[in-house]
Amino acid sequence: MATRAIYVDPVGGAALYEGLPAATAVLITHGHGDHFDVPTLEAIAKDVPLLTNQDVFDKLPPALKANATPIANGAETTFAGLPLKAIPAHNVTADRMQYHPVGVGNGYLLTFGDKIVYVAGDTEPTPEMLALSGIAVAFLPMNLPYTMTVEQAAEAVNAFKPAIVYPYHYGDSDLDAFEAGVTADGVEVRRRDWYAKSA
């Protein structure tokens, strides 16, 4: 079977993706510039299906829009041959609501065989996140003021208990504190250097 490479929120320009498998599909969570960048999409995702929220869909140039589909919070579809569900991604803390208002951004659940992968997008713990179960791999953001504190992220993980959690989009957050806060049985924290710079 051909390699499938689903990119989520690719930004940063084409050079970052040299040497990586070509995108076969792209998910976009919301319209902020560190998640949605038209030149990057034009370079690496010209002829592949895109799934995105309505706000980004409306901003796509025609050539990209021709391959794109908008999906609303809570909706389900099949994307790139995989069952997919859009999970609401938004702030819940009163003084952060302006960053990610309710009803705009998406996280995504992708089902690969019997494994469900959750890519949260920019969000705090929403009721929908906390109600998830059976997640094999979760990608969760933590960085203030835009998404979660490490404590919120750890609490969320302890609530929905993914088998594996990757902190991502964490900025300067204290990942040691996050890892220490994850106390639920059966959850493995995996760290990666998402911010590695090419030489």
Ligand SMILES: [Zn+2]
């Ligand atoms: Zn954002």
